[in-house]
Amino acid sequence: MTAVHAQDQHAQHPTSDHDARVVLELTSSERVMILEEMRMFLTGVQKMTGALGQQDMPAVAEAARDMGQKMVHEVPPALRAKLPMEFRQLGFSVHRDFDQIALDADSLKDVSYSLGQLSATLQKCVACHATYQIQTPALNARH
Secondary structure: OOHHHHHHHHHHOOOOOOOOOEEEEOOHHHHHHHHHHHHHHHHHHHHHHHHHHOOOHHHHHHHHHHOOHHHOOOOOHHHHHHOOHHHHHHHHHHHHHHHHHHHHHHHHOOHHHHHHHHHHHHHHHHHHHHHEEEEOHHHHHHO
16 A cells, blocks of 8 residues: 555545544553554564665565564463453464565565565554554543
């Protein structure tokens, strides 16, 4: 999806005061943990796209690998219990996707193929952000 296309899509959806996404009510520290991982994904995607632009496939593989299963850390049981199964499954599939991107970047060394894989993985990120919102009890009190 191009930036122009994304802007067009956004323009088709009028803003409202109601956010219909599923609320994940987390403590402040749980929220920080989830958002930290999302920022790490964003940083990794930036590294990947920069490396793809330079056709530096070893750097693409390294950035992707850093976002793969090795990035998964032990989620505290209390947090895991709060996260819907679909949310957890989507997160694990994104980590697996990045491991596959790393393997294929190493073996195929095909920028276009890696870009296609990255696009498919980012669709999962977009779907998750469109489905869920994270709130804490303190945030809810203000709304």
